[in-house]
Amino acid sequence: xxxxxxxxxxxxxxxxxxxxxxxxxxxxxxxxxxxxxxxxxxxxxxxxxxxxxxxxxxxxxxxxxxxxxxxxxxxxxxxxxxxxxxxxxxxxxxxxxxxxxxxxxxxxxxxxxxxxxxxxxxxxxxxxxxxxxxxxxxxxxxxxxxxxxxxxxxxxxxxxxxxxxxxxxxxxxxxxxxxxxxxxxxxxxxxxxxxxxxxxxxxxxxxxxxxxxxxxxxxxxxxxxxxxxxxxxxxxxxxxxxxxxxxxxxxxxxxxxxxxxxxxxxxxxxxxxxxxxxxxxxxxxxxxxxxxxxxxxxxxxxxxxxxxxxxxxxxxxxxxxxxxxxxxxxxxxxxxxxxxxxxxxxxxxxxxxxxxxxxxxxxxx
Numbered sequence: 001x002x003x004x005x006x007x008x009x010x011x012x013x014x015x016x017x018x019x020x021x022x023x024x025x026x027x028x029x030x031x032x033x034x035x036x037x038x039x040x041x042x043x044x045x046x047x048x049x050x051x052x053x054x055x056x057x058x059x060x061x062x063x064x065x066x067x068x069x070x071x072x073x074x075x076x077x078x079x080x081x082x083x084x085x086x087x088x089x090x091x092x093x094x095x096x097x098x099x100x101x102x103x104x105x106x107x108x109x110x111x112x113x114x115x116x117x118x119x120x121x122x123x124x125x126x127x128x129x130x131x132x133x134x135x136x137x138x139x140x141x142x143x144x145x146x147x148x149x150x151x152x153x154x155x156x157x158x159x160x161x162x163x164x165x166x167x168x169x170x171x172x173x174x175x176x177x178x179x180x181x182x183x184x185x186x187x188x189x190x191x192x193x194x195x196x197x198x199x200x201x202x203x204x205x206x207x208x209x210x211x212x213x214x215x216x217x218x219x220x221x222x223x224x225x226x227x228x229x230x231x232x233x234x235x236x237x238x239x240x241x242x243x244x245x246x247x248x249x250x251x252x253x254x255x256x257x258x259x260x261x262x263x264x265x266x267x268x269x270x271x272x273x274x275x276x277x278x279x280x281x282x283x284x285x286x287x288x289x290x291x292x293x294x295x296x297x298x299x300x301x302x303x304x305x306x307x308x309x310x311x312x313x314x315x316x317x318x319x320x321x322x323x324x325x326x327x328x329x330x331x332x333x334x335x336x337x338x339x340x341x342x343x344x345x346x347x348x349x350x351x352x353x354x355x356x357x358x359x360x361x362x363x364x365x
Contacts, residue, residue, distance in 0.1 A: 016056065016125075017059075018039050018041065018058070018059045019041070019062070021041075021061060021064070021088075022042075022065045023040065025090075027121065028118045039056070044070075048076050052080040058083050059081070059086070060124055061087050063088065063089045063090070063093045064093065064117075071100070078108055086114065086127055087115070088114070088117055088124075090117050090174065092175050092226070113127060160212055160213050160216035162237070163228055163231075165231075168232055168238050169333075171240060172329035172332065173329045176322055176328065176329055179242065184242065186240065186241065186243075187240075187242075187270040187320070188241075188333065189238065189319050190236065190318050191239075191315045192234070192235045192315065192316065193211070194316055196208065196235035208235075214284075215281070218277065218280055227241050239270070270319055274317060274319070284313070316351070318337060318352050319339060320332040320339065320353075321353075335354045339352040
């Protein structure tokens with residue numbers, strides 16, 4: 001069959017996993033998969049035919065390099081086989097993977113799960129073990145859950161649910177490499193909450209944690225879906241804004257939040273999002289409104305400081321852009337941190353571009 005490799009490895013074992021796409025984009029050591037009995041298809045069209053002819057425990061789809069019309073291809077794959085579908089995604093492709101895992105076709109998810117590349121072949125096998133081997137050899141559900149929890153903790157901040165420092169740093173490195181190859185643009189925003197120590201000292205760390213969680217959720221809502229928001233320590237956050245010129249993997253009507261043009265000048269676009277975040281913080285304020293669980297729908301306010309907790313929560317931040325300001329993630333973080341310090345020294349509640357203050361960050365112009 002054109003585009004289909006025979007069973008990888010010479011052990012003659014049963015075929016368990018169908019790998020679709022360029023293995024070099026998913027595995028650091030392509031040779032390591034040769035002993036795993038994978039069958040490889042170069043494209044989704046051949047994979048659909050192969051899945052219909054043979055029974056696989058799972059189909060692993062490498063998103064990079066394949067057709068952007070993943071939705072229709074996965075729907076066809078679902079119709080032809082009942083295998084577990086696992087997406088293998090680069091960090092910047094995670095929003096696409098999340099869309100596909102959460103979307104359904106005839107009551108079934110388009111994909112069951114996704115893994116972030118590079119992937120260890122053993123980890124891919126483990127992710128489908130409960131389906132491939134329902135007998136004693138299968139991983140217990142509790143163990144699989146623990147593995148998932150450990151993976152999540154390795155990339156996510158436990159308090160806010162945002163990406164953690166390690167993930168943000170690696171994502172920035174990868175997306176800058178991609179931007180250099182494709183003449184793209186990347187802007188890094190580093191910001192923290194002004195006088196956050198005061199809230200901890202006066203109201204306690206539990207209240208401080210709640211402010212961090214709600215500020216994190218608000219920032220994530222203000223950003224575009226493909227931008228990456230993370231907590232990099234204490235009350236300090238980072239956002240990586242980048243150009244995503246690909247059409248969405250799943251067709252849907254654009255919203256006002258998603259209508260931002262990639263032709264907008266960086267870091268002007270990132271600055272407008274930061275300004276939006278500042279305006280939303282001002283709307284929410286620190287008044288003694290009820291907690292979010294008991295608050296009427298649409299009513300703003302953090303509602304965590306009690307009767308005496310009045311005022312406005314403010315942030316200070318620094319912006320650095322590729323390729324204008326720096327070409328590596330280390331350079332962008334260094335310059336954005338310096339701009340953040342300049343903003344603090346200049347009176348807080350403002351965002352600095354590298355070398356250029358933006359004093360009125362709530363202005364829309």
